[in-house]
Amino acid sequence: xxTEILMPALSPTMTEGKLARWMVKExxxxxxxxxxxxxxxxxATMEVEAVDEGKIGKILIEGDTDNVAxxxxxxxxxxxxxxxSDLDDFTPSAAPFASEGSDDTTEDTSDKEExxxxxxxxxxxxxxxxxxxxxxxxxxxxxxxxxxxxxxMAEEMRKDERVFVMxxxxxxxxxxxxxxxxxxxxFGGRRVIDTPxxxxxxxxxxxxxxxxGLRPIVEFMTFNFAMQAIDQIVNSAAKTRYxxxxxxxxxxxxxxxxxxxxxxxxQHSQCYASWYSHVPGLIVIAxxxxxxxxxxxxxxxxxxxPVIFLENExxxxxxxxxxxxxxxxLPIGKAKIERPGDDVxxxxxxxxxxxxxxxxxxxxxxxxxxxxxxxRTIRPMDMETVLASVRKTNRxxxxxxxxxxxxxxxxxxxxxxxxxxxxxxxxxxxVSGKDxxxxxxxxxxxxxxxxxxxxxxxxxxxxxxx
Amino acid sequence: xxxQSASRAKSSASNxxxxxxxxxxxxxxxxxxxxxxxxxxxxxxxxFEEKAGQIYGMGLIGGFCHLYIGQExxxxxxxSAITDDDAVITSYRDHGxxxxxxxxxxxxxxxxxxxxxxxxxxKGGSMHMFSKEANFYGGHGIxxxxxxxxxxLAFSQKYQGSKDITLCYMGDGTVNQGQVYESFNxxxxxxxxxxxxxxxxxxxxxxxxxxxxxQTELYKRGDSFNVPGEQVDGMDVFAVAAxxxxxxxxxxxxxxxxxxxMKTYRYRGHSMSDPAKYRxxxxxxxxxxxxxxxxxxxxxxxxDKINTEDELKEIDREIKAIIADAVEFAQNSPEPQPEELYxxxxx
Numbered sequence: 001x002x003t004e005i006l007m008p009a010l011s012p013t014m015t016e017g018k019l020a021r022w023m024v025k026e027x028x029x030x031x032x033x034x035x036x037x038x039x040x041x042x043x044a045t046m047e048v049e050a051v052d053e054g055k056i057g058k059i060l061i062e063g064d065t066d067n068v069a070x071x072x073x074x075x076x077x078x079x080x081x082x083x084x085s086d087l088d089d090f091t092p093s094a095a096p097f098a099s100e101g102s103d104d105t106t107e108d109t110s111d112k113e114e115x116x117x118x119x120x121x122x123x124x125x126x127x128x129x130x131x132x133x134x135x136x137x138x139x140x141x142x143x144x145x146x147x148x149x150x151x152x153m154a155e156e157m158r159k160d161e162r163v164f165v166m167x168x169x170x171x172x173x174x175x176x177x178x179x180x181x182x183x184x185x186x187f188g189g190r191r192v193i194d195t196p197x198x199x200x201x202x203x204x205x206x207x208x209x210x211x212x213g214l215r216p217i218v219e220f221m222t223f224n225f226a227m228q229a230i231d232q233i234v235n236s237a238a239k240t241r242y243x244x245x246x247x248x249x250x251x252x253x254x255x256x257x258x259x260x261x262x263x264x265x266x267q268h269s270q271c272y273a274s275w276y277s278h279v280p281g282l283i284v285i286a287x288x289x290x291x292x293x294x295x296x297x298x299x300x301x302x303x304x305x306p307v308i309f310l311e312n313e314x315x316x317x318x319x320x321x322x323x324x325x326x327x328x329x330l331p332i333g334k335a336k337i338e339r340p341g342d343d344v345x346x347x348x349x350x351x352x353x354x355x356x357x358x359x360x361x362x363x364x365x366x367x368x369x370x371x372x373x374x375x376r377t378i379r380p381m382d383m384e385t386v387l388a389s390v391r392k393t394n395r396x397x398x399x400x401x402x403x404x405x406x407x408x409x410x411x412x413x414x415x416x417x418x419x420x421x422x423x424x425x426x427x428x429x430x431v432s433g434k435d436x437x438x439x440x441x442x443x444x445x446x447x448x449x450x451x452x453x454x455x456x457x458x459x460x461x462x463x464x465x466x
Numbered sequence: 467x468x469x470q471s472a473s474r475a476k477s478s479a480s481n482x483x484x485x486x487x488x489x490x491x492x493x494x495x496x497x498x499x500x501x502x503x504x505x506x507x508x509x510x511x512x513x514f515e516e517k518a519g520q521i522y523g524m525g526l527i528g529g530f531c532h533l534y535i536g537q538e539x540x541x542x543x544x545x546s547a548i549t550d551d552d553a554v555i556t557s558y559r560d561h562g563x564x565x566x567x568x569x570x571x572x573x574x575x576x577x578x579x580x581x582x583x584x585x586x587x588x589k590g591g592s593m594h595m596f597s598k599e600a601n602f603y604g605g606h607g608i609x610x611x612x613x614x615x616x617x618x619l620a621f622s623q624k625y626q627g628s629k630d631i632t633l634c635y636m637g638d639g640t641v642n643q644g645q646v647y648e649s650f651n652x653x654x655x656x657x658x659x660x661x662x663x664x665x666x667x668x669x670x671x672x673x674x675x676x677x678x679x680x681q682t683e684l685y686k687r688g689d690s691f692n693v694p695g696e697q698v699d700g701m702d703v704f705a706v707a708a709x710x711x712x713x714x715x716x717x718x719x720x721x722x723x724x725x726x727x728m729k730t731y732r733y734r735g736h737s738m739s740d741p742a743k744y745r746x747x748x749x750x751x752x753x754x755x756x757x758x759x760x761x762x763x764x765x766x767x768x769x770d771k772i773n774t775e776d777e778l779k780e781i782d783r784e785i786k787a788i789i790a791d792a793v794e795f796a797q798n799s800p801e802p803q804p805e806e807l808y809x810x811x812x813x
Binding site: 164190195196198200201202203204205206207208209210211212213214231232235236240241242243244245246247248249280281283303304305 | 553555584585586587588589590594595596597598603604605606607608611613614615616617618619620621622623625626644645648649651652655809810811812813
């Protein structure tokens with residue numbers, strides 16, 4: 001029985017890649033460990049090795065093919081005693097098949113066409129109006145979040161000699177997630193600095209350099225590792241301006257991926273939004289789109305305060321419209337009404353926006369008009385915009401990947417209770433990550449994360465439509 | 467150029483002890499003005515700290531208050547080895563460092579009393595004071611935190627291409643924190659201009675070096691990172707100044723970091739509330755009687771006829787007046803306005 005060779009996933013979040021070239025041809029005999037082909041992802045070029053021994057019976061996908069989905073059969077291997085004739089009545093399995101329980105994470109909801117039913121375009125009075133951020137008629141270009149972040153850093157580094165980036169694998173490796181790709185080439189080793197694996201230490205070095213007049217960008221490979229450095233972030237970066245009576249400050253950006261990626265389990269999947277949001281003296285930003293990532297990272301680098309910039313590994317490869325402007329900078333501390341609506345307010349940020357927007361689509365089909373607010377900045381939180389929306393819709397659902405207790409949803413709920421209690425027609429509901437460490441098993445992970453259907457159910461519940 | 471190896475660091479350490487004693491005899495190589503300044507600065511710190519202890523007892527200073535009495539030769543000797551443009555950073559036992567950096571005793575004392583006129587407007591307290599003007603970067607309350615921070619100051623100095631260097635102080639308790647070694651590693655890897663000064667006063671709060679450290683020769687703690695180290699008699703201001711100059715010259719020449727272990731002693735408890743039951747009265751008294759840095763210098767000045775008894779008394783009087791002024795200022799400066807509660811959180 002011939003064996004299929006499948007397009008491999010080379011990272012937890014990879015869903016497709018380019019089959020760059022074959023290193024073997026039909027008829028070649030291979031043994032385990034031989035390099036079969038080169039695969040390009042948006043992060044790297046990797047070699048695929050043979051696992052089984054045999055003869056290459058047929059190449060199903062030619063070299064130089066883009067967008068080959070993970071698990072697509074790319075070749076057929078003949079075992080000992082088989083020959084090409086064994087392929088005559090062999091049909092490769094349909095491609096691709098997703099492993100059970102895993103979501104198709106590449107779907108980009110921002111580009112989805114909205115269904116016909118009720119979608120409000122009514123303005124929310126007193127809410128921040130993000131429509132003025134990009135002048136009408138500005139040319140837009142499709143760009144991934146990864147590229148947007150890189151461009152933001154490069155533009156600010158060109159502008160300001162004091163800006164430098166340091167972290168694990170940011171220079172020669174071009175970034176563990178390729179966010180710093182190309183920066184070493186342009187700015188050199190003085191300004192793009194590979195550190196040892198020493199989070200506590202280099203976070204402190206960054207803060208010290210900021211005290212002394214530089215503008216460091218400190219990349220954490222993921223924010224999970226920043227727990228090793230949290231003393232320097234909180235005690236040294238956040239509190240020094242206050243403790244010095246305003247004399248000493250730390251204009252520094254701590255950035256990196258935050259929250260769950262895919263199947264990396266409990267120690268690599270935590271959302272830190274509420275942790276840092278707790279700390280006076282910090283600014284916390286968590287963008288969803290590439291445009292917000294670019295405009296807000298540029299603002300963060302210029303800001304005189306320490307900024308926690310929470311990115312998301314799954315969003316890195318997503319493309320969004322980004323304005324083509326000489327200097328596109330967004331205001332920190334302003335939410336964005338991503339989708340206007342009348343019946344219920346859904347507040348979220350970062351990856352949560354995907355669930356929120358998908359839910360809004362589904363709700364529209366059921367004639368419920370949801371107003372979706374992207375917080376963008378977690379601290380200071382733009383409660384004005386949230387409250388204005390709630391005063392209009394009288395209902396609110398919050399969505400986040402983090403844990404429920406003392407989470408961002410808990411904070412929003414408390415603020416609404418205090419400032420808009422009389423406007424509420426239903427209790428505010430929270431959709432969040434479940435109150436457990438992140439499990440590894442695909443089905444359990446899916447259960448642990450918030451889900452679009454949960455957002456839909458919560459929205460219907462506060463509308464008394466369940 | 468090849469760096470001084472760890473094994474060379476060891477041998478240089480034994481040399482250091484000799485050169486320390488040599489330095490005592492070589493006292494005259496310091497000018498009369500320098501020696502007088504050593505005396506003046508050490509006495510200023512001593513009297514300041516004695517007064518701080520006294521008014522703490524009167525309830526004018528709250529919270530933690532860690533006195534520097536006994537260790538004065540370290541900061542005064544080291545200050546003589548650097549310029550005013552060099553950066554200084556330390557942990558929480560910081561009053562002496564600030565005075566040695568030339569910060570105004572009034573502002574320091576008023577911060578201790580939590581008043582508007584303090585260096586941090588009363589919002590930082592004893593452990594958290596800063597002065598950009600004096601290139602003093604704190605005053606940090608978390609043991610170990612100042613070491614990466616100081617390394618970052620040196621990173622910035624090198625990045626900016628300046629000739630300035632950083633003095634990064636820490637205690638014998640600090641050297642068991644992991645981030646110290648993360649810093650040593652990066653400083654050596656990147657050749658940063660920083661002198662790490664370990665003030666070994668023998669006790670990390672109540673735990674002696676012997677009970678806390680597998681390697682009690684703290685100047686060797688850089689061995690694994692090829693950072694050279696040297697042990698110095700921290701009760702002898704001449705020895706400190708000489709070793710300090712050597713280390714600062716080395717670092718300023720772009721050769722990377724250097725460690726100085728200052729063998730010193732604090733006479734008071736860890737903080738004002740520490741009865742210091744972990745050591746005997748005799749031990750403290752013996753140190754005071756035989757090794758006091760100020761008494762020792764005073765005797766040398768008299769023996770070498772640098773100053774007369776009357777001249778020294780005049781200095782004593784002058785310092786007494788400065789401290790009295792500082793206390794008066796610290797008592798009369800108003801408490802911060804309630805509005806200050808919400809200022810200086812963000813820019």
